[in-house]
Amino acid sequence: MEALHKKIREEGIVLSDQVLKVDAFLNHQIDPALMKLIGDEFAALFKDSGITKIVTIEASGIAPAIMTGLNLGVPVIFARKQQSLTLTENLLSATVYSFTKKTESTVAISPRHLTSSDRVLVIDDFLANGKASQALISIIKQAGATVAGLGIVIEKSFQGGRAELDAQGYRVESLARVKSLAGGVVTFIE
Numbered sequence: 001m002e003a004l005h006k007k008i009r010e011e012g013i014v015l016s017d018q019v020l021k022v023d024a025f026l027n028h029q030i031d032p033a034l035m036k037l038i039g040d041e042f043a044a045l046f047k048d049s050g051i052t053k054i055v056t057i058e059a060s061g062i063a064p065a066i067m068t069g070l071n072l073g074v075p076v077i078f079a080r081k082q083q084s085l086t087l088t089e090n091l092l093s094a095t096v097y098s099f100t101k102k103t104e105s106t107v108a109i110s111p112r113h114l115t116s117s118d119r120v121l122v123i124d125d126f127l128a129n130g131k132a133s134q135a136l137i138s139i140i141k142q143a144g145a146t147v148a149g150l151g152i153v154i155e156k157s158f159q160g161g162r163a164e165l166d167a168q169g170y171r172v173e174s175l176a177r178v179k180s181l182a183g184g185v186v187t188f189i190e
Ligand SMILES: O=P(O)(O)OC[C@H]1O[C@H](OP(=O)(O)OP(=O)(O)O)[C@H](O)[C@@H]1O
Pocket: 027, 057, 058, 059, 060, 061, 097, 098, 099, 100, 101, 124, 125, 126, 127, 128, 129, 130, 131, 132, 133, 161
């Protein structure tokens, strides 16, 4: 997606060979116009997939997921990382190791919102080692629902997440595929 590539080139900061900082427009300060384009792109890619729900993980997946849900006209569920007094039923849950925080947490979704008749599109801001995506897939499977595909804003293709999802046979659509961050330079798979 050219507008996203341009934004990454102009405002992304390479922190190391492994980490790209995009907090100017994606996961701290958010560019709503870009997010709208991202939602429209995911919606166009998955419009014929019979999506009934979008699932993401707090916090940074929520913005692109909302814009996609708005376009497709389906609800958006975000897996919660914190226990909440309002989540009273037996939750569907999985553990996830956070790439940026280096901590493990339990993420959960209420079974009231996800059922075996759902066809789910997973949306997230980043795909690195695939821990967040795999946790969401586990929760969706626990509900007996179908994973129709995954929409990722920025994939770091040199880490293992994409290859694992490909090997599992999932459809993965990434709007920017980063081949390398070596030497402080962002190189895309075009
Ligand atoms: O493919 P992975 O190795 O799982 O990395 C990708 C995940 O890492 C980030 O989440 P993070 O835990 O940093 O939290 P955030 O959403 O609060 O930014 C990002 O938002 C993805 O969910």
